[in-house]
Amino acid sequence: xxxxxxxxxxxxxxxxxxxxxxxxxxxxxxxxxxxxxxxxxxxxxxxxxxxxxxxxxxxxxxxxxxxxxxxxxxxxxxxxxxxxxxxxxxxxxxxxxxxxxxxxxxxxxxxxxxxxxxxxxxxxxxxxxxxxxxxxxxxxxxxxxxxxxxxxxxxxxxxxxxxxxxxxxxxxxxxxxxxxxxxxxxxxxxxxxxxxxxxxxxxxxxxxxxxxxxxxxxxxxxxxxxxxxxxxxxxxxxxxxxxxxxxxxxxxxxxxxxxxxxxxxxxxxxxxxxxxxxxxxxxxxxxxxxxxxxxxxxxxxxxxxxxxxxxxxxxxxxxxxxxxxxxxxxxxxxxxxxxxxxxxxxxxxxxxxxxxxxxxxxxxxxxxxxxxxxxxxxxxxxxxxxxxxxxxxxxxxxxxxxxxxxxxxxx
RNA sequence: CGGAGUGUAGCUCAGUUGGCUAGAGCAUCUGGUUUGGGACCAGAGGGUCGAAGGUUCAAGUCCUUUCACUCCGACCA
Numbered sequence: 144x145x146x147x148x149x150x151x152x153x154x155x156x157x158x159x160x161x162x163x164x165x166x167x168x169x170x171x172x173x174x175x176x177x178x179x180x181x182x183x184x185x186x187x188x189x190x191x192x193x194x195x196x197x198x199x200x201x202x203x204x205x206x207x208x209x210x211x212x213x214x215x216x217x218x219x220x221x222x223x224x225x226x227x228x229x230x231x232x233x234x235x236x237x238x239x240x241x242x243x244x245x246x247x248x249x250x251x252x253x254x255x256x257x258x259x260x261x262x263x264x265x266x267x268x269x270x271x272x273x274x275x276x277x278x279x280x281x282x283x284x285x286x287x288x289x290x291x292x293x294x295x296x297x298x299x300x301x302x303x304x305x306x307x308x309x310x311x312x313x314x315x316x317x318x319x320x321x322x323x324x325x326x327x328x329x330x331x332x333x334x335x336x337x338x339x340x341x342x343x344x345x346x347x348x349x350x351x352x353x354x355x356x357x358x359x360x361x362x363x364x365x366x367x368x369x370x371x372x373x374x375x376x377x378x379x380x381x382x383x384x385x386x387x388x389x390x391x392x393x394x395x396x397x398x399x400x401x402x403x404x405x406x407x408x409x410x411x412x413x414x415x416x417x418x419x420x421x422x423x424x425x426x427x428x429x430x431x432x433x434x435x436x437x438x439x440x441x442x443x444x445x446x447x448x449x450x451x452x453x454x455x456x457x458x459x460x461x462x463x464x465x466x467x468x469x470x471x472x473x474x475x476x477x478x479x480x481x482x483x484x485x486x487x488x489x490x491x492x493x494x495x496x497x498x499x500x501x502x503x504x505x506x507x508x509x510x511x512x513x514x515x516x517x518x519x520x521x522x523x524x525x526x527x528x529x530x531x532x533x534x535x536x537x538x539x540x541x542x543x544x545x546x547x548x549x550x551x552x553x554x
Numbered sequence: 555c556g557g558a559g560u561g562u563a564g565c566u567c568a569g570u571u572g573g574c575u576a577g578a579g580c581a582u583c584u585g586g587u588u589u590g591g592g593a594c595c596a597g598a599g600g601g602u603c604g605a606a607g608g609u610u611c612a613a614g615u616c617c618u619u620u621c622a623c624u625c626c627g628a629c630c631a
Contacts, residue, residue: 155580155592156566160623180623234630251631285555285629292631299631352631361630401631438631472590507591514591525590535590 144187144465145486146499149173151186153512163359165444166290168456172515174464181287181295188516189443191464193298196439197277199329199461200300207322209275209302214255216279218247222254225415234283248281253412253434256303260430261418267307270420270430271315275302277439289359291444292400302435305413307420312407312431319405319435323353327402330442331459335449336402339364340387341375343406349378350406353437354399359448362401365394373397400445401438408432456517457539465497468518470509472525474502482524485534488553514539522552 151173158177161167166183169175174189185193201211220237223229229237229247236248249255256274264272277300284295291297302319306312320338327336335356343350354364354373363376367389374389384391413419413430421427443462450457460466467489471482479500486498497518499509506525513521523535523544534552537544 152581153592154565159560159566162624280631282630286625286627288625297631301631404631436631441631474589503589505589505591505593507589507593509592510590511592523590527590 144497146497147501149187149497151188153515161290163288163290163292163444163448164451165292165359165447168447168451168515169291169444172456172517175291179295181284181293183291183294183440188464192443192458192462193439195462195464196330196442197300200277200326200437200439203322203326203329204275204300204302207273207318209273211276212259212274213276213278214249214252214259216249216281218249218252218255220245220247222258222416223247226254226412227415228254234285236281236283249278250280250282251434251436252276252278252301253303253408253432257412257416257418257432260305261416264305264418264430265420267420267422270305270307271311272305273302273315275300275435289361289444292359292441292448293361294440297441298439300437300439304433304435305418306431306433307422307428309431312433316405316407316433319433320351323403323405323435323437326437327353327355330462331446332402332442332449337364337366337371337373337399339373339375339399339401340378340383341404342378343404350404352401353403355402355445355449356397356399357445357448358398360398360400362399364397364399365389366397367393368395369393373399400441400448402442402445403435403437405435406433408434451517454511455515458517458519460519463517463519465495465518466520467494467496468499468513468516468521469496470499470513470521470523472506472509472523472527473529475526478524478526478529481529485524485549485552492553 153173154171157167158170161170169189170177172188173186174192175183175185177183204211220229228235235250237245238248239245260272264270277298279296280299281296284293287293287295304315306315324338327333332355337354339352339354340349341352352375354362364373365379366373374384374387374394409431410429413432418430419427420430446459446462447456450459458464469486469489473479473482486496489496499513517539519539521537521539528534528546533546533548535544535546
């Protein structure tokens, strides 16, 4: 993409109404636009990052046997009354239309997915079933904060699994632990993300959270480096540590952000809707469920918090909006033509290139923009480099640049 | 929802005990000079001072109400 065509612009100054690093950098670099507290729109660069992450998650969910669906955001009040969450869930958005009918704006989708399953799955032969979606969620946070990390509208991958036996559920649940580790590895947060024991299993003793270490985090966890596991402060006590096999002396306190979690739901949602199956003896049983969430928008913010410096964002290759930032300092017609050609050739090779072809913008400004936007590889083409048929290459996370021949780059 | 703070140009902000036609920098537009780390010169456009009401000869400035945003807390992916 030619940067001269990109409608967004970078800003020198951080917005006054944002304190968090993720929001400041994402807004300054033109990835997102703030609409109101806790609500952000995704602009071209931000959407590209979003799609990268979305695709990684989608690949992993499909590999795990998930079937992708897209459920409605409007959800019938009756369903929420059935689970008694119409009144008990404080952060539920309720909207009404001119006829006075009230509906919920989905903060999660158990109330929708369970009735859907009920329409199709009745026999033990129909299970297990695993479905997931990637979709906007609405939660009436009393206080939105930390930029994109805690919004009132945010984007989540939510997966639901349905099983006929505890054994089958546990087998899948354990598999998801590995799938999740793999996802956070792939988005570049593997080394600082820990599976964490937390409260919140409605019936079961613990849920498993995936917590990424950063100072911007709202959670406190205790990390065991050797085991690559952690315990959330909310369940941190001697009894718990002992039962989980942790040694208290080895644990280190860290601030962290919850980027994903997996939950044992047992029959909490299947029972109210009477989602049941007939076994091979003709007996009916309630279906067992698990749910598995990842906050995509939060994940983007977490990457920015964890991977950035004083100049801007440092995207991991796997989620960067582009692979190469081709920065042209050429002004003479012949040189510009060569830069254009290089852009065309790289693009034809299938490389994702942001081409800074802006005229009348000085080198320093282009460099500052490049650092701010944070594309992993910067390639400078200028009269100086062209004099030796070469370009200058520098990785965003390294300080040293090197000159290489254009032929070499195109190999 | 409790506590604290902030709303003035697209953005970041000045604006004194109330006093003339509301300012600066950045951004935008025009012309010129520049061209490897956010350049410079000259000019131009851009405002319901968050909103409503009030006090006053006079309100960006004082009072009341209200809305929005931020931070701390409680709650939460």
